[in-house]
Amino acid sequence: MRKQELHTCTRYSLGAACFRTRGEFLEIEFENAYIVLEPRTLVVEAPIASHREAVDERRKRVIVEFREEIKPLTPNRIDFVGHATLGLFEVRITDLDFDTYITIVTPGGHYYDYVVVSKRLLYVEMSAKKKTYYEEEPNKKLILYIV
Template sequence: MRVQELRACTRYGSGAACFRTRGDFLEIQFENAYIALEPRTLIVEAPIAAHREAVDERRKRVIVEFGEEIKPLTPNRIDFVGRAALGLFEVRVTDLEFDTYITVVTPGGHHYEYVVVSKRLVYVEMSAKKKTYYEEEPNKKLILYIV
């Protein structure tokens, strides 16, 4: 069975953020950043300043901070505003006066429940039982492995 690829762009700040999904894979493209969501991996290619974890008895949160704000793409088109189902993913865009947030709710097979992307950071939420490992190219790329 062939898995269909979907592409869509949404309003993001003064421009756009574009998505591509195929099966349990989703990528988000900005002018100066790229984020890929896979079932056990999250890839962030952007000017990264730092990353940290916050853990309590039930939840683990990974925060990746950018060294500079994410810049929107120049839009060729806008396919949705606010909320959309992109394949197995649910994407919600919240545009506030001071920032724009993209929330991606992941499918059940992913090892994390959701990801929030703002102009300054990526926030990943998962069960506290998950172990996280990092591969990093300083200031360029971070790969988060979740097992």
């Protein structure tokens, strides 16, 4: 059975961010970044400065800092503003004077609860029991594996 694909764009800063869903996968595209959310993996293709973890007794947070700000796409169209359900994902856009945030609540089968993308960083939150492993190409690509 073929998985239905959805392609949509939203207002992001002064341009757009575009999303593509296929089953349990969500792709987010910007002018200078590409992010893929999979059930047990996150792929970040962007100018990456660093990544780190913050862990307490219940939650683990992974923070990826970008070397330069994420740039919006030049929009061909805007399909939604503010909030949308894209396949299995819930997406919220918060546009403040100083930054724009995309919050993605993931489906129950994912090993992480939600992801926040701003112009300068990507933030992933999950249970502290999850183990994380990284594969990286310096300044270009980071793959986060969660088990």
